[in-house]
């Protein structure tokens with residue numbers, strides 16, 4: 001991550017800031033993260049020194065802009081802008097630089113009604129005198145509002161909701177009790193099942209599902225039907241050796257062009273859970289894609305539809321399938337829909353996830369990780385995306401314990 005490596009470098013270079021934090025779209029977990037924006041809390045007397053120091057970090061290729069309170073550098077991995085603020089204005093500055101613009105504009109209008117001004121990251125009296133505002137809570141309180149989580153600050157109803165006390169208790173990482181989607185060296189993952197399980201255990205998960213790709217996936221390596229019994233043996237052996245975490249044997253099976261599944265029912269029935277997804281660039285009409293998904297959702301062995309829009313933040317908006325139909329079918333059949341935290345997916349995005357939850361669909365937040373070192377980070381992106389969708393712990397399957405999760409899967413199979 002560019003932001004965290006810049007913060008580390010600044011710290012190593014001894015830049016005398018009390019804190020440097022990511023702001024902007026990064027802090028809001030917005031999928032369209034463009035340039036990285038950071039905010040440093042620094043007493044006024046040291047602003048110049050800190051900005052100069054930041055412009056000289058080893059990662060800097062060029063200083064493209066500098067003012068008395070910001071500097072923009074370019075690096076080989078993209079541009080970074082650092083803003084500085086005195087700690088006594090930190091609350092107002094955090095809100096200002098976190099955005100989104102639409103949210104800040106609404107706050108500005110509200111501030112005027114309440115006899116203050118929010119200008120350039122500072123709170124001012126009508127006469128232009130500074131009003132100290134060191135914490136974000138203070139700013140919102142000043143405007144008669146509770147703190148609004150950064151992920152909700154989009155200017156689409158969150159201020160009215162806050163005014164009415166209707167900001168829900170959002171999902172946090174601490175609510176997540178297990179990860180139901182990850183890959184091992186049996187398909188295109190980099191690490192063994194044992195390594196993935198041990199990384200999950202270190203995070204503190206109570207359960208984990210290993211879900212490698214089926215035969216026809218558009219992936220570099222995949223699981224063949226002949227591999228499945230051997231993989232199961234490996235998992236069973238691991239279960240006797242590793243305690244304190246439950247290991248579920250799953251699969252991410254491809255939905256074929258006609259809506260059937262890549263593995264036959266007999267093979268699928270042997271897994272603890274079945275994830276189903278599309279990986280191909282489709283090339284089918286949206287109505288055909290909708291039908292393809294509906295067949296999978298109605299299949300009694302399919303438990304979770306992964307990355308349903310098949311979008312990628314950098315490249316595509318994803319399928320324009322009839323999500324209302326998919327959500328209705330998913331809610332009816334007890335099929336969960338995933339928020340995939342892999343940076344290449346972030347799918348469902350916040351808006352879609354919110355619609356799914358409103359339609360009564362059970363949500364799953366997963367890392368879809370392919371290597372041990374991304375397991376926690378990708379879950380963090382998944383949770384951030386869920387929060388953008390106003391998702392609460394009660395909407396999410398993997399906030400429940402392993403017994404309840406297994407019961408959710410069995411119910412669809414008609415075994416419960």
Ligand SMILES: [Zn+2]
Pocket residue numbers: 252277279306307
């Ligand atoms: Zn996938």
Ligand SMILES: [Zn+2]
Pocket residue numbers: 181182183252368
């Ligand atoms: Zn996957």
